[in-house]
Amino acid sequence: MHSILLATQEYAEHGTELTVSPVVFGLSAFGGLIAMLLVTYAFRSVGTRH
Template sequence: MNAALRVAETAAEHTTELPFSPVVFGLVAFGLLIALLLVTFAFRSVGTRHD
């Protein structure tokens, strides 16, 4: 058990910080999903034009 605690402590010391705030990652993901939504919306009537 003591060895497991030492491994956990050393792993906790070697963590890396995120390059951006978590809010930035959320905003980028939201923007990407909105862009994909707009691309999908642009092709909404393609199936009805090619009968």
């Protein structure tokens, strides 16, 4: 058990890095959310037409 705890602590200290800069990551997430918003907005009155 002790060796497992040491291995996880060593991995946590090493950490992982993003493949792109955080700014690019945030802008792409924001762009994806805006795209989903526009798709949702495009279908806002489909139910009232029929």
